[in-house]
Structures are given as structure tokens and as C-alpha cells.
Amino acid sequence: MKAKPFIKLYRSPRGFYFYDVNKDTIVGVDESIYSYLSEESTYDELPEEDKDYIEQLKEKGYLSDHHVSVIKHEQTDKVEEILSDHCEQLILQVTQSCNLVCSYCPYANKTDNTLQRNHENKHMTWEVAKQAIDFFAEHSKSFQSPTISFYGGEPLIVFDMLKKCVKYCEELFLGKDISFFMTTNATLMTDEIIDFLAEHRFHLLFSIDGPASIHDINRKRSDGTGSFASAFSAFKRTYERYGEDAVEYVRINMVISPENDIDESFSLFDDEFFRNNNVVVSSSLADDEYLANKLTYSAEFEAKYNYYYFLSFLNEMKLVEGIKLPPFFKYKMMVFKREYLQFKRGINSLPDVTTPGGPCVSGHSKFFVNVKGDIFPCERVSEISECMKIGNIYEGFDYDMIRKHLNVSQQTAEKCKNCYAMLHCSMCQGNSDDNGKFTTEKRLSYCKSSRNLFDSKIKNCILLKETKTKYTWRP
Template identity: 25%
Template sequence: MEQKSWGIIVETSFGKGYAYICETNYIVSLLPEWYAAIPMEQKEETVRRALEAAGEIIGELPETFVWPLSEKEYIRKLEGEFSSVVLEITQECTLRCEYCIYSGNYENVRVHSSCYMTKEVVKRSLDFYAAHSKNSSKAVVSFYGGEALMRFDIVKYAVSYAREIFRGKELFFRISSNGTTLTASVLEWLNQNEDIEIVITVNGITHDVYRKFPNGDGSLGMIMGNLQIIRQQYPKLWNRVNFLANIVSLQELLELREFYMKEIGKPPLLITGILEYGGNERIEKILQVRDSDEAEKEIYRLYCEKQDSYLKPYFHTEVSEIRNRLIGRREKACQITACCMPFLGSLFISAEGSFGLCERAGIWKHCGDIYKGIDMEYVQKIKQEVIAIFQNRCRECWCQRLCSICFKDFQTMEDGSIELPEVFCQRMRESVKNALGLFCEMRERNPETVNN
């Protein structure tokens, strides 16, 4: 029902209507008196007819979907221009967060285990990455878990080996951490190594509800204590500490904003929701929270009017996509831009050495590993499957030019084929519709921040 190929109507909180037209990527402001006079059940049809009459909609659908690079260019990049590698240093963690993807509360996802990346796997992984990024001037190595710093020895080894093999290149490291493993020796080492950024998850006042130690104790006190030490003793390191946060409601977003302003003093890099797909009844329960209208209004006011920097990490990506969209009639061959071509976005390597596309997409069992290399036959097969799915599903979807569905949303079946659950499309359309509403609201409240 929501999937109308021409586009969609969004309304701002002032009641003004806008039409987003997929064919041209235009957002048309509808005459307020004209729009207000149309009965609710006729709005969609009347607006569409008016846009057709004005020549804004001609009804041409894309004929096909294509990857942005030719086969030759793709292979050339695969051979020597991988952009970054993510190493799953360990599958163990100091915490047992309730909504963790590895908590056992999600279908078909591994659970915490004592498996960690050995030095031999680290070496082979970095050698593979080096061989496939020989034409890049820059290398980025990220450490992921579980809690990567539980194997501090392995992280240190990986950093020193990477420095050896990437000598002469710009080299940058990133560690994802839950903030509980920042011992004196870890902090001293991080302080001395200025090419390492650390990203810590802190969820504000609701942190302890979900982010607990195995004995049930909350982890916020320990993390804030560690952050206090960094601020007092390692002010330079503090500049390299960044944050992530997870929320389940807009009310939590408001509370998070307050917390970060008062207790941390800088906004997180990214604020995300909690994955719903594949979650059991515990995840459903966590996600049951409903937002109040007041919270929504306050968020809109702060974000749209004031461009609040503490709220940007939640809205910014989608709103920026809209702000930076290419205006103009779409091509007959629609280019896939939001979904990376396999391995060109990132290369994820599991503790055992299996390949995946990035930490968000996880392991793709059939993609290959550090011993056999990339299974090119399989990679070509999934590239074609993605085209087929987009071809069937997206040609008539109004969201096709703003959609950011990618491999993280595709599910791999036992036989290695891929599927895109419809629920991801529904959520994507909902989310783009909200972002379009926000963008239009910004245009009304604060026109100089938005130019089209």
C-alpha cells in the first residue's frame, strides 16, 4: 500500500504538504490552501494527477539496475584497492548486553564464545589485506569483537605487524570497545599510539538496563570511571575517544542528549536503534516502548530549528542523503550506489579467518577465507542475485533513489543464495518517509540550512 511508484506525500508538523517525486528526485511544495482543501482519502490521487498534468510525472520506470563499476574496473579494485579491514579479534566479551546481536536472542547468529584470532590468523589476514590494497596510499585496520581489548596482546601484535607491512603508507587504526577493559596499561599504550582511535558505546541513563556484566551488574559506573581517568590523565587521548549509542525511543534520545552534554561533553559519532529482525520475545519486549508526542515535538524543534549537534548523529545520515541527492530525471539503467560492491566497502575477517563484507554484514560463509582467498564464483553469483532482487523489487518502489538497503540487510540461505526480507523494505520506506518529513520541516523552520 505504501509502495507507490511515483513518490510520496509528506506533511510537516505545521500541516504543510510536500510531494517527493522519485522520477526526478524533486521535492515539490504543495500550495497550502489547495492541499488543505483536498479530502484526506483523495490527497494521494489528486496530488498525483496534478503532478502528471504539470508534466512532473511521466511514469517511466527504470529498465534495469546496474553496479557502478564495470567488471574490469571491479576486478582491478579487488586486486589492489581494498579500502579497509575489520578483524574480529575475539568472540568473547566482558558484557552480556541484552540486545547484543551475539546474545542468543537473535536467530541464526553466533553466540559469545572463547574463540579468538590467533597471531597466525592476524598475520595471514593482514598479509591478505596488504596484497589487496597495494595500490591504495592509505590503510585502515579496525578491531572488533566481542570485546577486542580482552585480547590486548593480539591487538598489540596486529598493530605492530601492520606497521611493518604497511610501512610508507598512511596507516590508521580503530578499536571498538565497550569501555570496560581500559586498564592502566591499555590506556598508557593508547596514549602513546596516536594513530589509534577508540570508539566506546555509552547509552546514557538507560545504559545499565541492557548493558550488563554476566553477573547482572550494570557497566556504566566502570566505563564512566575509565573515561574520567582519560580526561584527567590523558587529555590528548581524549580527543581520539569517540562514542556510539543505541536507543529504543525518541524519549531515550532526549535523555541521551542531556547525558552526553553534561557527562561527556561531546556528541557520539553515531546513534542507532536496535535490530528487530530475527529477534526473539526478549528483543520484542525491549522494542515495545512507544514515544510520546511531546518527545517527538521537542526532538523536531531541537533538530530542525537549532540543528542540535547532539541529535545529528541520529538523523544526519538520512537527512544528508536527501540534502545531497542528485536532482534530475533518473536514468533507464539505475545505478546501485548505497550497496557496496562486495569487499570494496570493507573486508571483515572472523576470528577463524572467514571473510565477510563488513562488521555490520557479518560473515558470508561462502565468500572465502584467508586460506583460499575470495571465492570469485560465489561473489559474482551474489552480485547477480542482488541485481535480480533489485530488478524485481525496486523498479516500482518510490524509495529507490533514497534507499540505503545493502548486504547487511540481505540474509544468506543455507545454499548460499540471498534474500531480502520484506520487513527491511517496509522499515526503509518508513525511515526515508520520516527523513523526508524532517527535511521539509527543516526547510520551513530553518531555510538557510536546506537549499532544495
């Protein structure tokens, strides 16, 4: 090969493949071509039919050595225009207080404001809430389906404030298809609250981590007692109150901690309620980014978790009957299939100017306002970090900082240009945040995990393909 193609090789027990960065797709090849691409053999050693196939690939734009020339986000010069009137979601931190002390919560596990803020008895005033809503209304004029999300702490601690915000929003956004969202631990829900939420068609995400034996380990009250009984009761009452609309509006998110037995966590779905209702459930692994004591994932936990993925594939391909799976694994299979189609479709070519996947246009799809009125890209970043702050509701967006967010990968430009996973990089601007400053070292520390995640996506796509057909994947 005269120039080394910008590709990444993969193999499975059944086949040989390469991911082509310039086409953003996966190509199946014979073992002889794989050996040539891995530089274990020469072009002259290839059979004539394989030489012909390689030339056909090159004619279609595959096996190119083209790399990105300049790292720059395509929306860099349009930030003011995008944020002027097309913002989509406002997340209001109506309180920093919570009535639970969850084992994996960065706010409950006090770090003395070195990693993240602590739970504090601070609530958003009506003046701040109104100003934030007005600011959002001004910056979402061209968007017809604005969303207001209520976040904490536990938002229901300040239910009266929440009601006042809803009333004001429904008047201010009259004529638009406004939606309300809330994440809740559900322990403070009364029938009055449930009726209000149902009347205003709130989209609700309930935090329930498993049966009582698991949930009550993770999600305790300040006095050490568990919260499962009240949370699950409130969830069921809410689901019944919403009636036929419940499947669309009322959902559960299960945070899976590696310190708990995964089989026991999933036994929640043995409850009769889940057998009789089509409840939408999402899941996430506990995040220790802002925890002083990091979580450890045992070999047993990883083996069990991966086994559920394996069962999901068997279930999807209908290879084994009667497989019981947690509800959210069906969603994970939908994601796998969507990624499969994305890689199969590919792109025409890798642009000369682009940036790795990851950073969003801070403030566009959503922005987060804390109790003081400071603006952040979302609710998942550190609220004590200066480089994560993108303005405030009084002075507006800090467009220079937002442009820095968009182009944070310029710090690692040369490495990014040569990374085979660049188009699907999972690192956001928060992954470059090192105690309030963007640093190269911090960003690079996440590169390996980002590449591993990309490799997993490719391998899942290959597995899906191989379970569908015995033929190789060729363009």
C-alpha cells in the first residue's frame, strides 16, 4: 500500500472486517484482504479477484488515507444565530435540597465543593424562576414545542413554586405545544400532587433502583430508613391516574450500582405490576465522576451485565424461546439496530474541517439554570466549575465560552485527526473540565474509554449482521 488507509480492522469468529473512517461504515472482506490490510501480506500475494475488489473499493472512495485538516465545529460561527430564538429546553433547578441521601449521588456525598456542589437548603426564588422562564421564552421564539424541566435536589420539596411556574408558562407560551418534565424520587407525592401533574400532562421520570432490598440500600432517607415502599406506591398510583396515557408520560429510570447484585436488582420486574403494564424503563450505570470514592466494577458484575446483553441478542434473533429480560434491554436493542443502520448507510466522505463527535451547541437543545440564575449546558456538569458556566439569566449567554465548548477538542487536535473513532467520540466538553479549566491532560484521560465504547458499537453491529446472514457485509 502506497499510503496507509484511514481504517480500523476488526475480526470475529465468523468473519473479517474494517471500519472505514472516511465512509463511516463497516466493510466485510475475505481473510486474504484482511491479511493485506493488516500488513501481514503484500498486494502481490493477493488473488486476482481480491485485487479487483480492492480497486473497486478505492473507486468508490474506500481505503482512502484522507484525514481531517482542521479541527473546528461546523456551528462555531453560527452560535449567536442558533441561540437567538431556537433554544428547545429549559431545565430549572428549583431547589438544591433533597430528602434522600443516595449512595451514588454526587450532591449527597459531600466533597466540600471540590468536585460538585453539596445538597444545601437553597431554593430558587420566584424572581429567579420568572427571569429564567422569560429568558427562555425570548430565546425560543422560533421553536414551537418548548420544554420546561424541573430538577433538584427533589423538585417536589418546593411544589408550590413548581405550580406557580407551570401557571406562568402556560400563559406565556400560549399557542405553543409546551411540555413539562420532572425527575423525582416520588417519596413526597400525594394524591393532590399526582392530580396536578396528570392534569398538566407532566412527563415523569421516577427513580427506582430495584426491589426494596436494593433500592433501600442506594436510596435512603436522612434518618437511614429506606424509601422504596413510598416511592413504588406513588409510582403505581401515578401510573393508574394517567390511565391509557401512562405508557407515554410515566417512566422509570433504574440506576445500577456495581456494588449491588445485578440479578437481584432486576428482580423488581417480577412484580405483578410490570407483568400487567407496559412500563417504559431506562437504565444507567452509577456515575462516579464527581464522587471522592470511586466505584469498582467486579468481574462478576461485568460478566452478569454482559450476559444480559447476550440474552438480548438471542431474544432479538428469536434463537431461544422464553427469555426473561429487564424492559430496558429492549430499548438497548433498538439502539443497536439504529447504530447498525447508521453504519450501514455511512457517509459520502470525511470533511476537511470538522470536530470529533461529543460537544453539543451549549444552550441549543437544552440549558440548565441553577438556583442563583447561572446557566450551564446541562444538569450533568459541575456547578462549581467556571469553565462549565455559559452565562446567566441577567446578562445572557457567554458566546465566547460556548465557542470554547464547541471547540474543546482543538486542545488535542493532532491526536483527534488521527483517531479512528473521531466521528463517534463520546466525550463532551465536561470531560475536559479539570477543576474549572479545560486541560489537555483531562481530555486525554478519557480517550481510551471513548475508543472502547466505539469498538463495542462496531462489534455489536458485526454481531447483528452475522446473526442475520452468513454473507459478508460489502458496499
